[in-house]
Each structure stands twice: as structure tokens, then as C-alpha cells.
Amino acid sequence: MKKHTESIDFVTVVFKRLDYAKIIHESIKKYVDYPYKYYIVNNGDNSESSVELKELKEMFDGEDNVVIVEGVHQVNQDDGGCVPAISGQKYSQQYFIDNYGWDGYTKYDKRAVGFGSWLQAEGMTIGTKMGNGKYICQVEHDVVFLNKWVDDILPLLEDNSFVSYSWRYDIDQALTPQWSVLKRETIENNFYKEPEDLYPNCHYKDTYGLLSLWAREEKLPYVILENSGNDKKLVSKHVLDLNFGEEGFINGVPFMHHAGRGAARSIDYYKKWKDEVTKYLNITL
Numbered sequence: 001m002k003k004h005t006e007s008i009d010f011v012t013v014v015f016k017r018l019d020y021a022k023i024i025h026e027s028i029k030k031y032v033d034y035p036y037k038y039y040i041v042n043n044g045d046n047s048e049s050s051v052e053l054k055e056l057k058e059m060f061d062g063e064d065n066v067v068i069v070e071g072v073h074q075v076n077q078d079d080g081g082c083v084p085a086i087s088g089q090k091y092s093q094q095y096f097i098d099n100y101g102w103d104g105y106t107k108y109d110k111r112a113v114g115f116g117s118w119l120q121a122e123g124m125t126i127g128t129k130m131g132n133g134k135y136i137c138q139v140e141h142d143v144v145f146l147n148k149w150v151d152d153i154l155p156l157l158e159d160n161s162f163v164s165y166s167w168r169y170d171i172d173q174a175l176t177p178q179w180s181v182l183k184r185e186t187i188e189n190n191f192y193k194e195p196e197d198l199y200p201n202c203h204y205k206d207t208y209g210l211l212s213l214w215a216r217e218e219k220l221p222y223v224i225l226e227n228s229g230n231d232k233k234l235v236s237k238h239v240l241d242l243n244f245g246e247e248g249f250i251n252g253v254p255f256m257h258h259a260g261r262g263a264a265r266s267i268d269y270y271k272k273w274k275d276e277v278t279k280y281l282n283i284t285l
Contacts, residue, residue, distance in 0.1 A: 002132075004184050007035035008150075009131030012139045013071060013123035015043045015080065015263050018055055019274060019285055020141040025066060026283050027145035031255075034150045038063075039127040041071040043080075043119050069130055071123035075099045080119050081264075085112035107203040108193075108210070117207045120177060124200035124208070128187075137181040138200070138208070142262025144277050146239055146247070149255035153225075157183050161220040162211060165248030165256060166227040171205040173212040174224060178258050179248065180208075190214070225250055229258075240276050244269070 010028060014021050021040045028038060040060070042052050053068065060066040074080065075095075082089040084096040084104025096102055102118055105111065128136055135154065156163050162182035164174035174180065177200065187198040192214045197203060204210040215222050228234035229246035238247050239254050247254040259265075259273050278285060 002188065004134040005035070005132050007037060007133040008032070008135040008137050008181075009128070009133035009184070010036060010038045010137045010139050011041065011124055011127035011131075012038070012141055013041045013043055013120050013127065014052075014056075014141050015119075016052065017141070017263055017270060018052060018059060020262060021056070022059055022285060023144055023274070023277055023281070023283075024139055024141070025060070025063070026281055030281060031145040031148045032150055033148065034154075035133075036065060037131055037133060038066045039069050039130050040066060041069045041123040041127040043071040043123045044074050044077055046070040046073040067130060069127050071126050072100075072119050074119070080114075080116040082115045083112055084115055102202075106205060106209075107201075109204055111205060113202055113206055118202045121200040121202050121207045124177065128199060132184070134184060135181055136184050136187075138177055138179065140178045140258065140262075142259035142273070143179055143256055144281070145256050146280070147253050147255045149250050152250045153181060153255075156223050157181065159221060161186055161215045161218075161222045163223040163225065165225050165258070166229045166246060167224045168206075169230075171209065173205050173209040174222065175229075175258075176200075176208040176211055179256055182211075187211075192217075226252075240280060242273065242276055245273075 012021055012024055025038055045052055056068045079091050082091050084093045093104055096104060124138055153163055162180055164176050164180040166175040168175055191197050192210055198211055200208045204213050226249040227246055240257050245257050245259040248256045
């Protein structure tokens with residue numbers, strides 16, 4: 001059995017708004033008292049002339065715990081907004097088949113999903129496979145940690161297959177792409193139908209939905225924490241002064257905030273979130 005390092009591998013997929021990754025890392029340094037590596041996966045332009053890759057490398061220069069990873073190189077930077085299986089898109093279904101080998105449908109339930117979901121899953125897997133930490137923590141780009149959580153949450157993995165902060169009831173899956181943590185051995189030593197299919201993918205429902213299905217069918221326990229997305233009464237306990245986003249709680253304390261669709265929001269939305277979060281973390285970008 002492969003020996004893993006006693007550490008957490010954080011994985012974030014970014015597209016364009018790179019300050020999100022900087023903010024996440026500042027919150028990791030502030031609230032995670034555990035050895036870690038942070039894998040930042042750049043989706044979009046990964047060419048030799050990529051402005052994003054250059055900026056990321058400069059942004060994290062000297063940060064030994066940060067690894068900049070080349071993710072999916074998008075043929076056209078605006079194709080992530082398409083739903084390949086639906087006609088009338090800017091780019092045809094054949095475009096996605098020819099360039100990415102994907103027809104726009106989930107593998108097992110044949111659900112049409114957006115190309116952005118596929119891109120995110122591919123990037124998550126690329127980043128995940130770069131590491132060898134005992135724990136893997138998926139962190140979407142517009143998430144920030146608000147308080148310490150490691151000592152309360154990692155022990156839950158001794159008896160549970162994964163921990164996530166929220167549940168998406170319309171498609172019956174945990175919001176594992178937004179924030180989740182599990183042991184690396186869970187996805188390395190198990191599979192649903194094919195080897196390695198418990199790494200992030202778009203095989204069922206949406207990004208990383210197969211992990212929830214596998215756990216249910218195998219009757220394996222998992223933990224969905226208290227959160228203000230599923231329980232709106234908890235909005236009153238938010239620590240960030242924002243009229244959008246959700247917060248996840250452990251032992252009644254909010255430990256993370258997820259803004260939601262951060263790469264696609266307006267500049268005003270992005271600025272408001274960034275201003276509030278940097279104030280909370282007491283940092284300057």
C-alpha cells in the first residue's frame with residue numbers, strides 16, 4: 001500500500017480571477033495548523049505565453065507550500081459557458097468532442113451538464129494526482145476559511161468516507177467540489193465501476209457527484225456539516241457582512257464561506273466579496 005505524507009493536499013481550480021487563490025492561501029495559513037501543500041490548478045490559458053501562469057508564479061514566489069499546476073488548456077477561453085449537449089450554443093457538440101473528447105453528458109445517468117462542470121472536474125483531478133498527502137481537501141476558488149477546523153473535522157474521517165459542508169437536494173449529491181475533505185486512500189483503494197473513477201469527474205449528476213452515489217450504494221457513512229445553504233436560519237450567524245454566499249459550521253462555529261459562482265459574477269460582486277474577506281483576514285493584496 002502506498003505510503004502517504006502526514007499532510008493535507010488542498011486543491012483549487014482557478015480561471016482568470018487569480019486573487020481568489022491568494023485569499024484562500026492566506027486563510028489556510030491563518031486557520032490550518034497542519035502540514036499542507038496547496039495545489040493551484042490553472043484552467044484556461046496554459047500556453048507558453050500564458051499571462052495567468054506568469055501571474056500565479058509571481059504571486060506565490062517564495063511560498064514553498066504552493067504548487068502551480070497547468071490544468072486544462074481551453075481552445076477558446078469562452079467555451080466554459082456552453083452546454084455541449086444542447087443545440088444552439090456558440091460552439092457545437094462536435095467541437096467539444098473533437099477538442100476535449102467529451103460529448104456533454106454525464107457517463108452513467110446521461111445528464112446534460114455545462115462544460116464548466118467538466119473543466120472543474122478535470123482540473124480537480126489533475127491537482128489531486130499531483131499530491132501525496134494523507135488528506136485531500138477540495139476548495140472551490142471562491143471559498144475562504146473563517147476559523148480553525150482541522151482538529152474537529154479530520155477525526156470525523158476515521159469513521160466516515162468524506163466530509164462536505166452542504167448538500168444539493170435537486171440532484172442528490174454533496175457539494176464536494178465546493179468544499180470537502182477525505183482520506184487519499186479512499187479514492188486510491190476503491191472505485192465505483194472503473195479504476196480511479198472516484199477521482200473528481202462528471203460521471204454522475206454533476207462535478208464529483210459519483211462520490212456521493214458510491215458512498216450511498218456501498219452504505220458508507222459520510223458527514224454533511226451544518227450550513228446556511230441548507231438551513232437558512234444560520235444566515236444570522238454569518239461572520240462575513242455580505243448579502244450573498246453560504247457558510248459552513250462545525251460545533252456551531254462558522255469555519256468557511258462559499259460565495260458561489262465567483263468566476264462568473266460581476267466585477268462589483270467580486271470587489272465587494274474581496275473587500276469584505278480581506279478585511280476579515282486583515283490582509284492586503
